[in-house]
Amino acid sequence: MQGGTDVDSPTPEGPRTTGYRLEVTESVAEGVRRMAHEEVSGALARLREPRYDANEALHDARTRLRKVRALLRLVQDAVGPDVFTPEDEDYGSAVALLDDARESYVAVRTVADLREDFSEVLRPSAFVDMQARLEERHLHILHHTLREGIVPQVIERVEAAERRIDTWSLDTADDRQLERGLRRAYERGYSAMTRAYNGGTGRSAEAFEEWREEARYLWFLYRVLTPAWPPIFEAMAEEQLRLASSLGVGMDLGHLVGLADDPSLADTPWPRLALRGLAHERRLHLWAGLRPLGRRLYAETPDAFRDRMHRILEAARGPTGAAH
Structure with missing residues (x-):
């Protein structure tokens, strides 16, 4: 799943909104404020009425709140530390409150994926009981969350945050x-990619998790800037999403490795040890396979990347910001 849609559906009250992208005719302040309002409004709608699929609703709400954090990080120099730090932490804590429901759901899916991926070497009954126990655990956590x-x-937290969006100081926000x-x-x-492939096992796991977080935020920002050069930013966003999603699978496998230590998942330790081993090996294989993609997506030095973005944005939006 990739989170919410970029463009809202048309409504009887008016035309559909522009979506999670900074139009070349918008100032940075106008665009950031508009996008923040749209994403927060969408998150609240999903939280207030999850409808048929509560798992998808919670996932979409979390994604939308992360997109607001990405906007804040984009203009953090303009809003200043006194605003950025508490706002970033507030949105982060709102997402964290929903983590247990999401992680318990993903654990069930990850076991199912492992059973399918290794179906040629596993018995059909392998991990069935553990998957059932994880499903029961997830339903309990989901009920508690909802x-x-x-x-x-x-x-309540997000409603309060929504009221503060119009108070963000964006007067100095520009290209x-x-x-x-x-x-x-x-x-x-x-930096996280460098640490991931150069560190020891423990350090690498932490660095891969950090890399996933930063890869996802960069994906969000490429989506924001797509109107500046659609064919290029769309392609960059697609590849960045591929990286972030794969790193996310690695995090899910790591979470399952930790869960496998829970004795309540199996009556004997052997199924847990087998599941732990499969998840660990699959994660190592995935990490190794992502190295070429990571090297392509982070091929430039940060300064060279900034200079290239400067030239693209100046060509699209003009030397002073929004093009007219």
Whole structure:
């Protein structure tokens, strides 16, 4: 799943919104504020009425809130640390409150994927009981999230955050801010990738998780900037999503490795040890396979990347910002 849609459907009240992209005719301040309102509004709608698929609704809400964090990171120099730090933490804590429901759902899917991937060497009954126990565990966590105060707590936090969007100080937000924000996101991913492949096993796991986080934020930012050069930014976003999604699978496998230590998942330790081993080996194989893609997506130094983004944005939006 890739989160929410970019463009809202038309409504009787008016035309559909522009979506998660900064139009070349918009100022940075106008675009960032509009996108933040749209994503927060969409997240609240999903949280207030999850409809038929609560898992998908919670995932979409979390993705939308992360997209707001990406916007804040893009203009963090303009809003300043006194606004950026508490706002970033507030959106992050709202997402974290929904983590247990998402992680328990993904654990069930990850076991199912492993059973399918290794179907030629596993018995049909392999891990069936563990998967059933994980499903039961997930339903309990999901019920707790939806019915016992967590979602209402998230809604309350996000509603308060929504009211503060119009108070963000964006007077100095311009295309130079975009370039600095892009460079920051790129440099963090570049550094995390370097640590991931140069560190020991424990350090690598942490670095891969950090790389996934930064790769996802850079994917969001490429989507924001797509109107500046659609064919290029769409292609960059597609490949960045491929990287972020694959790194996410690695995180899911790592979470399953940790869960396999829980004695409540099996009556004997052997199924848990087998599952742990499969998940660990699959994660190592995945990490090794991502290296060529990572080297292509982070082929430039951060300064060279910033300079290239500067030239693209200046050509699309003019030397002073939004093109007219």
